[in-house]
Amino acid sequence: MYAEPAKQPGKTRTTLGWWSNRVGVLSYALTPFTVLLATRENVLTILTGIPYQHFNFLHRWLGRVIFAQAALHTLGWTIVEAYYYKPSPDVYYLFLTNMYAVFGCLATLFICFLTVFSMKSVIRWTGYEFFKITHLIGAVLYIGACWGHWDKLWCWMVASLILIALDQGVRLGRTIYLHCGGSKSSLGFRRAMANVQMIGEGDDVIVRLDFDFEQEAWEPGQHFYLCFPSLSIWQSHPFTVSSMPDLSSNTQHHTYLLRARKGQTAQLAALAGQDVQVVITGPYGPGWPRHTTDNVLAVAGGTGVTFTMPIIIASLRQLIVPQATVEFVWVIRRAQDLLWLNKEFVELKEMLATNPGLRISIFVTREDTPHIPFCCNRPSKQPQPSQDPEKGPSSSVAASSSELSNRATLQELLAIDQDRFSVELLGSHHPTMPTVVTSFMERANKRGGYIQVVGSGPDSMGSDLRTAISQVEEKDGLDFYWDSRE
Amino acid sequence: MAHNMLEPRHSHVELPPGGYMVKHWGYGDEPLPCTSDADTCKYLDGVYVMHDLSMKYSFIMWGVLLGIAVVWVTLRGWRMGGPAQKVGGVIDKVCDSVERVKRKWLLKDAPLKYFFGRTTRLQVAILAIFLGYLLIFS
Numbered sequence A: 001m002y003a004e005p006a007k008q009p010g011k012t013r014t015t016l017g018w019w020s021n022r023v024g025v026l027s028y029a030l031t032p033f034t035v036l037l038a039t040r041e042n043v044l045t046i047l048t049g050i051p052y053q054h055f056n057f058l059h060r061w062l063g064r065v066i067f068a069q070a071a072l073h074t075l076g077w078t079i080v081e082a083y084y085y086k087p088s089p090d091v092y093y094l095f096l097t098n099m100y101a102v103f104g105c106l107a108t109l110f111i112c113f114l115t116v117f118s119m120k121s122v123i124r125w126t127g128y129e130f131f132k133i134t135h136l137i138g139a140v141l142y143i144g145a146c147w148g149h150w151d152k153l154w155c156w157m158v159a160s161l162i163l164i165a166l167d168q169g170v171r172l173g174r175t176i177y178l179h180c181g182g183s184k185s186s187l188g189f190r191r192a193m194a195n196v197q198m199i200g201e202g203d204d205v206i207v208r209l210d211f212d213f214e215q216e217a218w219e220p221g222q223h224f225y226l227c228f229p230s231l232s233i234w235q236s237h238p239f240t241v242s243s244m245p246d247l248s249s250n251t252q253h254h255t256y257l258l259r260a261r262k263g264q265t266a267q268l269a270a271l272a273g274q275d276v277q278v279v280i281t282g283p284y285g286p287g288w289p290r291h292t293t294d295n296v297l298a299v300a301g302g303t304g305v306t307f308t309m310p311i312i313i314a315s316l317r318q319l320i321v322p323q324a325t326v327e328f329v330w331v332i333r334r335a336q337d338l339l340w341l342n343k344e345f346v347e348l349k350e351m352l353a354t355n356p357g358l359r360i361s362i363f364v365t366r367e368d369t370p371h372i373p374f375c376c377n378r379p380s381k382q383p384q385p386s387q388d389p390e391k392g393p394s395s396s397v398a399a400s401s402s403e404l405s406n407r408a409t410l411q412e413l414l415a416i417d418q419d420r421f422s423v424e425l426l427g428s429h430h431p432t433m434p435t436v437v438t439s440f441m442e443r444a445n446k447r448g449g450y451i452q453v454v455g456s457g458p459d460s461m462g463s464d465l466r467t468a469i470s471q472v473e474e475k476d477g478l479d480f481y482w483d484s485r486e
Numbered sequence B: 001m002a003h004n005m006l007e008p009r010h011s012h013v014e015l016p017p018g019g020y021m022v023k024h025w026g027y028g029d030e031p032l033p034c035t036s037d038a039d040t041c042k043y044l045d046g047v048y049v050m051h052d053l054s055m056k057y058s059f060i061m062w063g064v065l066l067g068i069a070v071v072w073v074t075l076r077g078w079r080m081g082g083p084a085q086k087v088g089g090v091i092d093k094v095c096d097s098v099e100r101v102k103r104k105w106l107l108k109d110a111p112l113k114y115f116f117g118r119t120t121r122l123q124v125a126i127l128a129i130f131l132g133y134l135l136i137f138s
Helices: A016-038 A041-048 A052-084 A091-095 A099-116 A121-128 A127-149 A151-180 A264-269 A302-318 A335-352 A399-407 A410-414 A435-446 A460-472 B002-006 B037-079 B090-106 B121-137
Strands: A003-005 A012-013 A192-201 A203-212 A223-227 A238-239 A251-259 A277-285 A295-301 A326-332 A356-363 A421-425 A449-458 A479-484 B020-022 B030-032
Touching: A003 A295, A012 A052, A016 A041, A016 A052, A016 A127, A016 A151, A016 B037, A016 B121, A041 A052, A041 B037, A052 A091, A052 A099, A052 B121, A091 A099, A099 A127, A121 A127, A127 A449, A151 A277, A192 A251, A192 A264, A192 A302, A192 A335, A203 A264, A203 A277, A203 A335, A238 A251, A238 A302, A251 A264, A251 A335, A277 A399, A295 A302, A295 A435, A302 A326, A302 A335, A302 A449, A326 A335, A326 A435, A335 A356, A335 A410, A335 A421, A435 A449, A435 A460, A449 A460, A460 A479, B037 B090, B037 B121, B090 B121
Parallel strands: A295 A326, A295 A449, A326 A356, A356 A421, A449 A479
Antiparallel strands: A003 A012, A192 A203, A192 A277, A203 A251, A223 A238, A223 A277, B020 B030
């Protein structure tokens, strides 16, 4: 950097301003790309096939990069105007009266806000809803302030605003299409009323949502964004559908499993036994199984089963060779968790008979012996007929007698009545992913063919599974996908 | 408004007699020939040269991004062509080995979990490439 006194008295010319402008220009050019990475209706996803969630990491970090660039640009010009240009601070004050300087300061403030209020710890404090609304408004204001600051580079800002508008517009359009359009039988808004069930007890409670909705079929493994207008119109969260889409029907059945935590899921749990209105948008995400179905390993932890269950069932239905190695691994806290999807699980167990390559492994991580709970479902007046002497007559279970007849009891679910079905009660530890993967790979490699590994569950499990997959040897190709629930 | 915004820094935007304006994308017009003293002219010239270079760099960045997208889409189209094309083929072999390298080295968790959060090495590697690129061009 050179600095020399200019002929005008008190004005030192430096290259600091030049460099500050370089950083500013690059941050402008980076803005539309950063916005693009954050969109849900993602052009990059359409082009590259990479799920939109995977761009989130780069979006966050490029946002921070823009913040750093804005800070350096602001600092650079502050030093030039307040230090190098004399008389100080008169020159600086005069400079600050320019419109572009005012807009520059505003833009810096907005990017500071966006950066601070998108930090995980701050979101935990302000709440997700606050983040979602203010992040969008803040981004638009920031882009607007940038436009005001240097309108000669408006092209990057227009591009950014168009991307935001398109993303929001397409989301809204898809929601309206799902709920109002595409129906032959009825015009106008079609409501989706989800039946809310609470399953489990103690620290292991989930909410199960069920509803029928007139729409086209999605692909197994895809997710929808669910909004509960009676709870909040400002929140919608992604949930993977665990029910199978029906290609031959124009009405689809949706099933979702949500772990009851704080916030909206807790509000939903309080509605157990009632119906709640749902507004859905979707489907999003890649569908499975990909290509021709051959060997499939599906690993799920807890409610991650909503991702793997339909994929395994679809894979088994599509199998070209019934001998293909297909393994369904489900890691659950307690044996009672099998009741989340009891009907589906019974169906899957029945498929063991027709598919010699299918294996089902259940790992229970918090029990040495299966605890058969009194209550597994939403309260009802009818007590469940029980074969278990441990169960008291006061057990309040099950929705209705018709549902009851469809449901296998937990003992039936746990019964080791098939060769390739296993339940391991691990007490207080987790199954080791390398062991799970190695045993599958041994069998799959013996048979040969393309391998697909899919998984979903807690992030720590994702890490273990990724590490295990990075060490496998295969010869016919392997496709791995972890459906993150972050 | 835009023109006025520049004035404090370039107090002589009025066209000198017999002079002409040179257009600069993303910046104010440059009046030439320069009528100020030699130092000021040198400084102003530097401002415009530097700005044009900045614009070039930002277009190169987008060029690279679009280039990657085009290559990606082409390869994807090629690979989705079906199993008939999957036999042999240099491109397929290269793609397969890239996949294997990616799985072996980049699928694992990235270090510095407290800093990056739980993510793959691939994500952090892409970020590092991006940061390196920006640092070089800054």
